[in-house]
Amino acid sequence: MKPREIFYILSFAVLALITLISFIWSPIVWSLVFFGPVIIIGYYDAFQKKQSIKRNFPVIGHFRYILEEMRPEIMQYFVETDTEGRPINRIFRSLIYQRAKKAIDTTPFGTQLDVYEAGYEWMEHLVYAKNSSELEKSPRILIGGSNCKQPYSASILNISAMSFGSLSQNAVLSMNKGVKLGGFAQNTGEGGISPYHLQHGGDLIWQIGTGYFGCRDNGGNFHSESFK
Ligand SMILES: Cc1cc2nc3c(=O)[nH]c(=O)nc-3n(C[C@H](O)[C@H](O)[C@H](O)COP(=O)(O)O)c2cc1C
Secondary structure: OOHHHHHHHHHHHHHHHHHHHHHHOHHHHHHHHHHHHHHHHHHHHHHOOOOHHHHHOOOOHHHHHHHHHHHHHHHHHHHOOOOOOOOOOHHHHHHHHHHHOOOOOOOOOOOOOOOOOOOOOOOOOOOOOOOHHHHHOOOEEEEOOOOOOOOEEEEOOOEOOOOHHHOOHHHHHHHHHHHHHHOOEEEOOOOOOOHHHHOOOOEEEOOOOOOOOOOEOOOOOEOHHHHO
């Protein structure tokens, strides 16, 4: 006789015994109310012929199907990294959600993508600018519509935000000289405008977020006068 068959005979015997005792001792009846459905499921599993896992592992075999059902959620919330998901990874999905809700979508200090990965594509400035007639042809974007008093023709490539405090006097000076020569703009970073940003007269993008520097009053609030 196989161990499985012994198990079935034993479980029938135990069930019959419990049923018998329940006539004498009422707590057993109550326990049957709670465990009865499980017992029924167990016998159903053991005798059905469609799913071998349930037949071999009555009741607990259901967990396999429950877990399989939860697999996509477990993968998405616990296993998958922000950059792995296919066809659209989590960082791009989150960006779409944030923009759709008009929530803040900016992430300071770089990217989570592996920019050294083979096949990663990007655009870069030329280290040595070509002659100025070619620069005039470079693509630009006009910022400010018909009601704007001072529209600005912006280069599509500029120097991204880096505060004076995180760089140095010479770095800010040389970058500003570079933007003057190259006809693009330098973002001041959250540290705001320092005297070194103004020395060479290169175009500036004034970063007023995160609001710690630049144009706030003593209480830390936006100060429209210093902004003007
Ligand atoms: C030294 C340093 C300072 C930065 N300071 C600021 C800052 O003040 N404000 C800001 O929004 N981003 C700041 N950034 C982030 C950059 O503007 C930029 O978003 C980031 O370096 C990613 O661009 P990249 O891949 O071209 O380097 C700083 C980055 C560096 C390396």
